[in-house]
Amino acid sequence: MDKLVQELVARKIRPSIQRVKILEYLINNRIHPTADQIFQHMQKEIPTMSKATVYNTLNTFLSVGLVRLLTIGGSEARYDINMTTHGHFKCESCGTVHDFTIDLEDCELGGLDDFTVEKRDVHFRGYCPRCSSNPGRSSKC
């Protein structure tokens, strides 16, 4: 818990109970959760927490580089506390998001002369091992 508080203080974020709990959830649940998943979970811990607080907190975390925002596919914003370089794979059957390693430095690129590239995202989609071997099912992995 202390570690979490320090993580926030180091980034000049006041460690309110709400923020610490959300950070704790992100660290312990590396499932690239949506804001709503976080909100649902928080209701168990702090029943009075509002959705706006979840969004405020996530936006604060984003602005200091504590989490990254993923937008794979449709209408879902997902939050990832793993800030190392990696790609994301989303299963089209069960919806889970998995990390994979990728080194874009190896890649031949063309057409980006004079562009200033600041962020690189790689999103793959398809079927995870579990859904690949169980075609037809579309429940939770």
Add this chain to the structure above:
Amino acid sequence: MDKLVQELVARKIRPSIQRVKILEYLINNRIHPTADQIFQHMQKEIPTMSKATVYNTLNTFLSVGLVRLLTIGGSEARYDINMTTHGHFKCESCGTVHDFTIDLEDCELGGLDDFTVEKRDVHFRGYCPRCSSNPGRSSKC
């Protein structure tokens, strides 16, 4: 025009006026438009066209692989009629989306054994040449 009709018929899509006009727009305006941009434009050609028709048509095109859906960054779905392999760069200043070439075959990947990969998207963000050389401006490129 005939070519457009054939393009649709070849994919077993009935070539209604609305569909042909939307296809024509996508082919002639390779700006990765949003549904709303398409809708705005269509109002000039077919003033009675409803937004639902724009979405219906785009979803039909998506389902037969005539366009691809891009979701770079936030709340904007964009449609791309260029189905060749390429990456997308979005300028964080002016919002335009640019294509670039990339060959993911060259890339070292790890952690995707047993995954069935069907779609690969590469999204870069940063500043386009114009905005890079005009820091501060955030209007149209």
Add this chain to the structure above:
DNA sequence: TCCCATAATAGACTTGTTCTAAATATATAA
């Protein structure tokens, strides 16, 4: 302890997209 700034809350609001039911258009079979 009292202030002041910051943060949290509830709910209204906005935006993008889908859904629904009715009207219209098109294709097919008699």
Add this chain to the structure above:
DNA sequence: TTATATATTTAGAACAAGTCTATTATGGGA
């Protein structure tokens, strides 16, 4: 042709994700 079935379009309601606003709560420093 005409009748009938099917597909498409339309307008607006419904929905969902996220933001905004006004109010209340919190917590650190004089």
